[in-house]
Amino acid sequence: MSSDTQKVSPEELEKIDAYWRAANYLSVGQIYLRDNPLLRDPLKLEHVKQVLLGHWGTTPGQNFIYAHLNRIINQYDLDMIYISGPGHGGPALVGNTYLEGTYSEIYPEITLDAEGLKRLFKQFSFPGGIPSHVSPECPGSMHEGGELGYSLSHAFGAAFDNPDLMVACIIGDGEAETGPLATAWHSNKFLHPAKDGVVLPILHLNGYKIANPTIFARIGKEEMDNLMKGYGWKPFWVDGEDPAYMHQRMATVLDEVIAEIKTIKEAAVNNEQFGRPTWPMIILKSPKGWTGPKEVDGLKVEGSFRAHQVPLSDPAHNPEHLAQLEKWLQSYKPEELFDEKGKLLAEWQELAPKGDRRMGANPHTNGGALMRDLRMPDFRTYALDINMRSMPGPGDTKVLGGFIRDIIKLNMHNFRVFGPDETLSNRLNKVFEATGRQWIADTFEEDEFLKKEGRVLEVLSEHQCEGWLEGYVLTGRHGLFNCYEAFIHIIDSMFNQHAKWLKMTSEISWRKKLPSLNILLASHVWRQDHNGFTHQDPGFIDHVVNKKASVVRVYLPPDANCLLSTMDHCLKSRHYVNVVIAGKHTSPQWLNMNEAITHCTKGIGIWPWASNDEGIEPDVVMACAGDVPTLETLAAVSILRNKLPDLKIRVINIVDLMRLQPASEHPHGLSDIDFDVLFTKNKPVIFAFHGYPWLIHRLTYRRTNHHNIHVRGYKEEGTITTPFDMTVLNQMDRFSLVQDVLNRLPQLGERTAYIKEDMKNKHIEHKNYIRKHGIDMEEVRNWKWELS
Structure with missing residues (x-):
C-alpha cells in the first residue's frame, strides 16, 4: 500500500x-x-x-x-x-x-x-x-x-x-x-x-x-x-x-x-x-x-x-x-x-x-482454489494400547488432544481450533502444548495460554466460533469447532446456511471443493449429570440429518482409537459438514487401533468378540451407537450371556450413523441386502442410541425388519445425578436392556422370570445406593467385560 x-x-x-x-x-x-x-x-x-x-x-x-x-x-x-x-x-x-x-x-x-x-x-x-x-x-x-x-x-x-x-x-x-x-x-x-x-x-x-x-x-x-x-x-x-x-x-x-x-x-x-x-x-x-x-x-x-x-x-x-x-x-x-x-x-x-484484483475474481472467494492439504501426523501413533476389552481410558477427547496438538504444529498458518471457552473443558488440553489462545486485548499475570499469536480462538459465543470457522474454511483453510453438545443448537440456523452453500456450490462447475467444516461435540448428554437437565440435549443430530445427504456426515465413535481414526478421516475430507460426538471422561476402551481402523472404515459392523452367533442365526441383535450406549449394551450382553449361555446374541456397533439409511437416500447407506444380513429379516433388535430414539426409526423405517427394531435413547429425562442414573432415567441402562431382550423372546418361557426379578431388584438397589452415597454402585463403576 x-x-x-x-x-x-x-x-x-x-x-x-x-x-x-x-x-x-x-x-x-x-x-x-x-x-x-x-x-x-x-x-x-x-x-x-x-x-x-x-x-x-x-x-x-x-x-x-x-x-x-x-x-x-x-x-x-x-x-x-x-x-x-x-x-x-x-x-x-x-x-x-x-x-x-x-x-x-x-x-x-x-x-x-x-x-x-x-x-x-x-x-x-x-x-x-x-x-x-x-x-x-x-x-x-x-x-x-x-x-x-x-x-x-x-x-x-x-x-x-x-x-x-x-x-x-x-x-x-x-x-x-x-x-x-x-x-x-x-x-x-x-x-x-x-x-x-x-x-x-x-x-x-x-x-x-x-x-x-x-x-x-x-x-x-x-x-x-x-x-x-x-x-x-x-x-x-x-x-x-x-x-x-x-x-x-x-x-x-x-x-x-x-x-x-x-x-x-x-x-x-x-x-x-x-x-x-x-x-x-x-x-x-x-x-x-x-x-x-x-x-x-x-x-x-x-x-x-x-x-x-x-x-x-x-x-x-x-x-x-x-x-x-x-x-x-x-x-x-x-x-x-x-x-x-x-x-x-x-x-x-x-x-x-484487473485480473484477480477484481473483487469478483478474487480467489479467496472461491476458497477451494487456494486450499492446501493439511500436513497430517500418523494418527496411529496416538493409539491406546488395548490389552483387554473395556480397559479404562483417560477420556477419548483427551487422547484426541495430542493428535490435534501435532496437527497444529505441522500447520501453523492453515489450521485453527475454535471453541466457546470449552477447549479445556472438552479435554483438548494438549493443544496448548503447541499453541495459545489468540488474544489481543489486555492480559494479566494469572491468565493462562493467552498469546497475541495463537492457533486457538475462544469466545463465549457459539455464533462467533461457527462464523469464524465458516469464514476460515470458505477461504480455503482447515479447522475444528469443539462445543458442548447441548449448546451447539445455538448455531442450528448457521449450520443450515453453510450446508445449503455446500450443496449449491457442489453443483456449480467453477466452484472448487472446500475443506470440510468439522464439529466435535463433547460434554455430551450422557455425561452432563453434574450440570443437569439444561445441559442434556442430543438433538443436533436430528437437525443435521435433515440436510442434503451429499454434504452431511454424523459419527459416533465408541472409544478413543475409533475417535482418532474418525477425526483423521474428517479432517482430510472435502465439502462436508462432519459432526463427531465423543466423550471426555474416563471410559472403557474396546478396540485396538487395527480393529478401530477396520471398524471405522466400514462404519458399521458385528463385534465378533462380544457375539456368540457365528455360523448360526441369532436369537436377538444388540445394536449400539455412541460411547455410553456401547458400554450399556455390552454390559447387558455380559449379563445375558452369563445367565443364558445358550442364547445366541449378535452385537452390532455403528460409528457412521448414515450407514443406517438406504443406499438410495445417502451415499454411505447400506443396501437392503447388506442391512438384512446384519440385522436379520425377522429377529428382535434392541438398539441403544446416543440421541432421541425416533431418529433411528426415521433412518430405518423402510427396512425389512423395521417392525422388530426397539430403540432406547434419550427421552427428555434428566437432572443432576450420577452418570449411570442418567441411563436408568431414560431406560437405556444395562438392566433395562436385559429386560427389553427378555420381553421380546417369548420362547424363553419361565426361564426369564428370575432374571427379570433380578434386574428390577438392581434398579431398586441402584436408586437406594446413589441417594445414600452420591455415586454409582461399585459393580457399575468398576464393571469390566468378562464372561464367567
Whole structure:
C-alpha cells in the first residue's frame, strides 16, 4: 500500500459516478426487465417481467461502495474481497461483477453487449435463473445474503492467517440488530495486525428494514459514534444524499482509512510489543432506495421502508408505474454509459481493477482454489494400547488432544481450533502444548495460554466460533469447532446456511471443493449429570440429518482409537459438514487401533468378540451407537450371556450413523441386502442410541425388519445425578436392556422370570445406593467385560 493520501481528481470522481450509475442501471434492469435492455426503444409492458421480485433498497448504497472500493484497489494495489451482509443485495453484486468482466468470464453466454444484458436481466429471480440474494452462483461471493447476522464473523474468519487480505464487510443496519452481528464487533480483540488480514466494516445506515425503522439509524450520530468507539473501533462518517458531496467524502474517507490501516500494520510488524489497535470502520448514511423513485402513488418511497423491495410494483395494471419505471431507468443516462453494442464505455471500464484484483475474481472467494492439504501426523501413533476389552481410558477427547496438538504444529498458518471457552473443558488440553489462545486485548499475570499469536480462538459465543470457522474454511483453510453438545443448537440456523452453500456450490462447475467444516461435540448428554437437565440435549443430530445427504456426515465413535481414526478421516475430507460426538471422561476402551481402523472404515459392523452367533442365526441383535450406549449394551450382553449361555446374541456397533439409511437416500447407506444380513429379516433388535430414539426409526423405517427394531435413547429425562442414573432415567441402562431382550423372546418361557426379578431388584438397589452415597454402585463403576 502507498501511504500517500491525496484529493481525488474531478475526473476520477466523474468516473466513479458513471460506474455507480451503470451499476444502478443494471440493478434496476435485473429487477424489472426481460427485453429492451438499453432502452433503445420506448419501454413497453412486454419488456417488463410479469412477476417482479428483488430488493432495491440496499442496492444503490452497495453499488456506491463497490465503485469506490474499485478505486482504492487500483490506487493502493489492494487484495480485497467484498462481503455483502444486508440481505438481498444480489442485484448489486451481480451487476458489478458483470461490469468488471468477471461474470461473463464465468458465464460466457452472458456477453458484454446488448444481448448479454438481456440475458443478465431476464435470469434474475426468474425460473431457471439466479436468486435475488448474493448466492453461490455469483462470482466474488463467499457469504450468502439470505439469513442476516453472520457477515462480520465470516469477514474475520476470512482475515485470520491472510496477512495481505483486506475484507470489506458491508453491514446493513437491519442486520446490525441481530445478536451474532452485535457480538461480532468484538472480533477486533482477536485479530493480529501483522499475522492476520484486515477487516473494514462499512455499516450502511439507510434507515429501514422491511417495514420498520432500524435502531441504528434512530439513535443519533453521537450515540452511534460512542457505541462504535465502545466496541473498540474508530468510526469515519459518510453522511448525505447529494451524489457529488458523497463521492468526494467517500473518496476522502477511504484514503484516510487506508493510511490508518497501513500505520497499524507497520507498527505491529516493527514492534512485537504492540498494543491492541483501534481499527477504522466506516458508517455510510444514505437514503434507502437512493436514486430511485421519490414517490409512488403519492407515498414517499426513497428514504422510506417502501423502497425495500420493488418500488414500482404493478406496471402491468398501472400505466403510471410503467412511465415512472422508464423515467427511472433513463435517469441513469444509459446512452452515456454503454456503447452502440451495449458494452460499458472504455473510459468508465478503467475504474475496474484487473485480473484477480477484481473483487469478483478474487480467489479467496472461491476458497477451494487456494486450499492446501493439511500436513497430517500418523494418527496411529496416538493409539491406546488395548490389552483387554473395556480397559479404562483417560477420556477419548483427551487422547484426541495430542493428535490435534501435532496437527497444529505441522500447520501453523492453515489450521485453527475454535471453541466457546470449552477447549479445556472438552479435554483438548494438549493443544496448548503447541499453541495459545489468540488474544489481543489486555492480559494479566494469572491468565493462562493467552498469546497475541495463537492457533486457538475462544469466545463465549457459539455464533462467533461457527462464523469464524465458516469464514476460515470458505477461504480455503482447515479447522475444528469443539462445543458442548447441548449448546451447539445455538448455531442450528448457521449450520443450515453453510450446508445449503455446500450443496449449491457442489453443483456449480467453477466452484472448487472446500475443506470440510468439522464439529466435535463433547460434554455430551450422557455425561452432563453434574450440570443437569439444561445441559442434556442430543438433538443436533436430528437437525443435521435433515440436510442434503451429499454434504452431511454424523459419527459416533465408541472409544478413543475409533475417535482418532474418525477425526483423521474428517479432517482430510472435502465439502462436508462432519459432526463427531465423543466423550471426555474416563471410559472403557474396546478396540485396538487395527480393529478401530477396520471398524471405522466400514462404519458399521458385528463385534465378533462380544457375539456368540457365528455360523448360526441369532436369537436377538444388540445394536449400539455412541460411547455410553456401547458400554450399556455390552454390559447387558455380559449379563445375558452369563445367565443364558445358550442364547445366541449378535452385537452390532455403528460409528457412521448414515450407514443406517438406504443406499438410495445417502451415499454411505447400506443396501437392503447388506442391512438384512446384519440385522436379520425377522429377529428382535434392541438398539441403544446416543440421541432421541425416533431418529433411528426415521433412518430405518423402510427396512425389512423395521417392525422388530426397539430403540432406547434419550427421552427428555434428566437432572443432576450420577452418570449411570442418567441411563436408568431414560431406560437405556444395562438392566433395562436385559429386560427389553427378555420381553421380546417369548420362547424363553419361565426361564426369564428370575432374571427379570433380578434386574428390577438392581434398579431398586441402584436408586437406594446413589441417594445414600452420591455415586454409582461399585459393580457399575468398576464393571469390566468378562464372561464367567
